[in-house]
Amino acid sequence: MMDTADLSTLLETLCPMFVMVDSAGEIVNAGPTVQKLRPDEPMKGRAFLDIFELVRPRTVTTIPALLSLAGGKVHLRFHDEPRTALKGLIAPLPDGDGAIINLSFGISILDAVRDYALTSADFSGTDLAIELLYLVEAKSAAMEASRSLNLRLQGAMLAAEEQAVTDMLTGLKNRRAMDMVLGHLISSGSAFALMHLDLDFFKSVNDRLGHAAGDFVLQQAARIMEEETRNDDTVARIGGDEFVIIFKGLVDEGVLSDIAVRLINRLRQPMMFQGAPCQISASVGTALSTQFKTPDAAELLNAADQALYEAKRQGRSRHCLYSALVEAGFRTASSQ
The missing domain is CATH 1.20.5 (Single alpha-helices involved in coiled-coils or other helix-helix interfaces)
Incomplete structure (x- = not known):
């Protein structure tokens, strides 16, 4: 007949979550997975009911009552934290001197795997x-x-x-983004200024030094425009060497003129490309949304465009306000 030691060895392989108790309720042996649940508290030699709390059946509260449940099932949990819930199947030992309680996690297995870092090696292969x-x-x-x-x-x-919505060469917004910003500002009734800027003599840079130099100049011009504007402003490249700057909430013509002058002064400084100077300048035209009873994106762009070409007509490298054209008697077709 198999002795207790041999039986324990067999159970450790087949049922790694077993607990063997004697007739007094003392734990004779415990499977490796059960012991892993309380690695710092050896279970062997301790009273079963000191470690586990019987939950169901509610009538079972003592070891004799537990051992009498041959083939019966019990629900229990640990007394201390984490109070993992377990299920147990009672199998009395042949000599009547105790029982084997085979435990399982039931529906709490996922919590147990998480709480105790269990792996497939901690369970029976079947x-x-x-x-x-x-x-x-x-x-x-x-x-x-x-x-x-x-x-x-x-x-x-x-x-x-x-x-x-991005111009891939300069990293600025593109025309689509500009249209979106204008549409939002107009629909929300926000006041703003629209500045149209064109690079003078840009074509001569392309013709003399090639498109790589032209791309370099556009990138440097974009950087300057971003440095001279606020985070809330929108700087967009809308054509080859054409840019639009939208100043949200800014309609002071004096301030706008100062910004335009700074841009012109910085852009007229030679830009060195592979040891060769790239000389350009800028002409700028500005219109305000407040100059129109019912602002329209196309109307504002046309107004700024007219101011830009007036700046070019006056000799380039200049800034012109649309309001100056209005005072001179000029009207866009849409505002007549």
Whole structure:
């Protein structure tokens, strides 16, 4: 007949969550997985009811009552934290001197795996918990892959949306972005100024030094415009060497003229490209939304454009306000 030691060795392989108790309720041996739940408190030699609290059946409160449940099931939990819930199946020893209680986690297995860092090695090879763990791991891997894919898709969408409103050469906003900003400001009734800036002598840089030099000049001009404007302002490249700056909430013509003069002065400074100077200047025209009873994007752009060409007509490298044209008797076709 198999002795207790041999039986314990066999149970450790087949039922790593067993607890063997004698007739007095003292733990004779405990499976490796059960002991792993309380690694700092050896269970062997301790009273079963000092470690575990019987929950159901409610009538079972003593060791004799527990041992009488041959083939019966019990629900129990640890006295201390974490108070993991367990299920147990009672199997009396053949000599009647105690019983083997085979434990399982039941529906609390996922919490147990998390709380105790359990792996498949902690369960019997035929335990359905192993397959559940594999399913959980597969689900977790699938969810992580799905989250990663979603993040990549969101990143790609954001990048595509950003590219759709960005001038790729200069990093400024493009014409589409300018239209969106104008539409928002007009619909919200916000006051703003629209400055149209054109680079003078840009074509001669392209013709003399090539398109690489022209691209360099555009990038440097974009940097200067960003440095001379606020974070709330919108700087957009709307054509080859044409730019629009929208100043939200700024309609003071004196301040706008000062900004235009700073831009002109900085842009007329030679830009060195591969040792060769690139000499340009800028002509600027500015219109205010407050100059129109019902501002319209096309009307404002036309007004700033007319002011720009008046600046060019006067000799370039100048700034002209649309209000000066109005005072001189000029009207855009849409405002007549």
